[in-house]
Amino acid sequence: MSATTAAAGGGSLRPWLLLAPLLVFLAAFFLVPLAQVAVMSVSDPEWGLEHYVAIATDGFHLRVLLDTFITALTVSLCCLVLGFPLAYAMAAAPQGLAAAMMVVVTMSFWTSFLVRTYAWMVLLGNRGPIARFVEWMGFASPELLFTRFSSTVAMTHILLPYMVLSLYGVLKRIEPALPRSAASLGATPAGVIRHVVLPLAAPGIANGLTLVFVLCLGFYVTPILIGSPREQMVAGVIGQQVEEFLAFGEASAMAMLLLASTLVILGLYHRRFGLDRLWG
Amino acid sequence: MTKPYLELRNLSKSYDGRSRALDGVNLTAGKGEFITFLGPSGSGKTTTLMLIAGFEGATEGEILVDGTSITRVPPHKRGIGIVFQNYALFPHRTALQNILFPLQMRKMPKAQATEKARHMLALVGLERFADRHPREMSGGQQQRVALARALVFDPALLLLDEPLGALDKNLRESLQIEIKRIQRSLGVTTIFVTHDQSEAMAMSDRIVIFEGGRIQQAGTPLEIYDRPVNDFVARFVGDSNLLPICLTDPAAGTGEIAGIGPVRIPAQPGRRAGEAATLLLRPEVLGLAAEGAPNTCRLAVETVVHFGDSALVLGDVGGTPLRARLPGLAAQGISEGSEVALSWNPAAGHLIPAA
Numbered sequence: 001m002s003a004t005t006a007a008a009g010g011g012s013l014r015p016w017l018l019l020a021p022l023l024v025f026l027a028a029f030f031l032v033p034l035a036q037v038a039v040m041s042v043s044d045p046e047w048g049l050e051h052y053v054a055i056a057t058d059g060f061h062l063r064v065l066l067d068t069f070i071t072a073l074t075v076s077l078c079c080l081v082l083g084f085p086l087a088y089a090m091a092a093a094p095q096g097l098a099a100a101m102m103v104v105v106t107m108s109f110w111t112s113f114l115v116r117t118y119a120w121m122v123l124l125g126n127r128g129p130i131a132r133f134v135e136w137m138g139f140a141s142p143e144l145l146f147t148r149f150s151s152t153v154a155m156t157h158i159l160l161p162y163m164v165l166s167l168y169g170v171l172k173r174i175e176p177a178l179p180r181s182a183a184s185l186g187a188t189p190a191g192v193i194r195h196v197v198l199p200l201a202a203p204g205i206a207n208g209l210t211l212v213f214v215l216c217l218g219f220y221v222t223p224i225l226i227g228s229p230r231e232q233m234v235a236g237v238i239g240q241q242v243e244e245f246l247a248f249g250e251a252s253a254m255a256m257l258l259l260a261s262t263l264v265i266l267g268l269y270h271r272r273f274g275l276d277r278l279w280g
Numbered sequence: 281m282t283k284p285y286l287e288l289r290n291l292s293k294s295y296d297g298r299s300r301a302l303d304g305v306n307l308t309a310g311k312g313e314f315i316t317f318l319g320p321s322g323s324g325k326t327t328t329l330m331l332i333a334g335f336e337g338a339t340e341g342e343i344l345v346d347g348t349s350i351t352r353v354p355p356h357k358r359g360i361g362i363v364f365q366n367y368a369l370f371p372h373r374t375a376l377q378n379i380l381f382p383l384q385m386r387k388m389p390k391a392q393a394t395e396k397a398r399h400m401l402a403l404v405g406l407e408r409f410a411d412r413h414p415r416e417m418s419g420g421q422q423q424r425v426a427l428a429r430a431l432v433f434d435p436a437l438l439l440l441d442e443p444l445g446a447l448d449k450n451l452r453e454s455l456q457i458e459i460k461r462i463q464r465s466l467g468v469t470t471i472f473v474t475h476d477q478s479e480a481m482a483m484s485d486r487i488v489i490f491e492g493g494r495i496q497q498a499g500t501p502l503e504i505y506d507r508p509v510n511d512f513v514a515r516f517v518g519d520s521n522l523l524p525i526c527l528t529d530p531a532a533g534t535g536e537i538a539g540i541g542p543v544r545i546p547a548q549p550g551r552r553a554g555e556a557a558t559l560l561l562r563p564e565v566l567g568l569a570a571e572g573a574p575n576t577c578r579l580a581v582e583t584v585v586h587f588g589d590s591a592l593v594l595g596d597v598g599g600t601p602l603r604a605r606l607p608g609l610a611a612q613g614i615s616e617g618s619e620v621a622l623s624w625n626p627a628a629g630h631l632i633p634a635a
Contacts, residue, residue, distance in 0.1 A: 177368035183355040186385035
């Protein structure tokens with residue numbers, strides 16, 4: 001009995017040996033720095049919870065957190081509204097066309113989001129095509145760049161593939177006879193979407209919303225480059241505090257709060273759907 | 281049949297604009313009739329069903345139900361119940377909720393709809409399974425739920441697309457009887473698509489044989505079996521011997537078969553002497569020859585397959601292959617390699633009409 005246990009124990013050690021390099025890497029370059037940040041949030045410049053108290057009371061930080069959540073929510077919902085018809089069309093398209101659409105979606109996925117952010121800078125700039133078109137129509141040139149609008153548009157564009165791919169996964173698995181069967185039973189085309197497609201796609205919708213929301217919460221480059229300086233997002237404020245004010249303690253406290261928010265959302269998702277399904 | 285209830289007029293369908301999946305189908309069905317579309321895959325039977333359901337548009341022709349054309353009506357307004365091959369139950373709804381679906385789409389008050397759905401569930405014998413999801417039910421139970429769902433809204437027509445294809449043999453037979461019983465009790469005009477001829481024979485008022493996008497023959501099961509109009513129908517339905525025959529005196533009912541010699545056949549007043557034709561002999565019309573019986577031949581036996589109640593005896597007569605199905609007892613003495621005298625009643629032979 002003890003011999004078999006020992007043998008099984010010896011056998012189960014091997015996977016850990018294979019994992020060891022990765023575990024060492026993660027521990028050295030992720031867990032240790034993360035712990036440092038956690039410690040710094042209560043010890044820099046001196047020990048105490050002053051940063052957390054400040055965040056909770058000074059208004060500015062809560063405002064930033066709220067703005068970040070609102071932006072992330074807007075981006076997630078925009079991705080859903082734009083992504084659903086696209087994913088639905090892809091799932092219904094004949095194989096060749098579906099493959100072509102998939103290439104278009106993933107192409108933008110593989111293009112550096114820095115490049116895509118600069119592309120939006122050109123498009124939305126004061127001398128860009130959209131401003132010119134509005135002027136040509138006879139209206140005053142609108143302020144598009146460096147607003148919450150511009151960062152929301154760009155982040156929606158950048159995160160859309162995550163939504164489309166997770167919706168495509170569930171929509172593709174819906175048996176084609178189901179919409180037909182619903183139609184034969186008297187469901188209008190809108191009724192088919194509402195009563196059959198949407199309920200069956202719900203896991204993918206929750207999945208896409210969670211992915212986009214969580215990725216959006218920590219987004220740094222795009223809001224910094226083309227977002228509004230007055231309505232910053234959390235990651236931007238953390239960067240600013242580190243780079244401009246060398247306020248490591250305050251930045252660390254904000255970072256811990258951001259991490260906690262992300263974990264709460266993932267925790268909620270896990271309770272409802274199981275985290276192992278998040279990446280398909 | 282009094283007045284046609286369902287009418288297909290010159291119905292054609294082409295997917296690519298050149299070849300026709302369906303080519304000029306004409307058919308009428310009376311109210312309450314149970315009609316089976318039988319044919320090999322790609323024969324046009326499922327295409328016809330999809331056109332009646334409205335999932336595909338007709339290239340030419342009209343579909344009329346009760347005198348009104350539904351050719352350009354979208355599927356959700358046709359009021360036709362369909363049972364799909366793989367049930368197509370909604371996986372996120374329970375059995376009862378599945379059956380409620382068509383009533384909810386018709387905005388029927390909830391209490392009335394629930395009563396109707398429960399009544400339907402009882403009719404298919406699944407009262408106790410109301411709150412089960414499809415994945416918690418067997419194939420046969422899912423099929424019954426699908427049937428109840430297709431019938432609960434009193435459809436103008438019931439279409440069944442190979443609904444028993446995925447079930448095992450015993451279950452198929454009990455569901456055949458079940459479907460027939462429910463169909464008869466509700467009196468709903470039904471079209472049943474299958475490629476299984478015994479299913480078609482067992483269930484139908486009339487069978488429509490499809491091949492190459494056309495109707496080859498429409499008739500009662502016995503008409504189709506006893507008097508097929510061409511070689512295809514004769515071969516496709518039932519087991520057959522198709523023997524080339526030369527008509528010597530058609531009006532008197534005589535002919536000559538190579539290897540067998542002169543034979544008597546039912547009189548063919550419309551045909552000319554010397555004409556070549558095909559005689560259909562079902563294997564079971566052949567029997568051990570009595571002394572002096574007409575239409576006798578000597579079969580060189582190659583193989584005997586015993587089924588218990590009957591046996592299939594395979595061999596040839598003067599170079600013409602022939603198969604006979606004999607009662608089990610009669611076949612017991614026949615050994616492979618022996619020769620046996622067989623004969624058939626002249627009236628049991630069927631001359632395939634000239635094409």
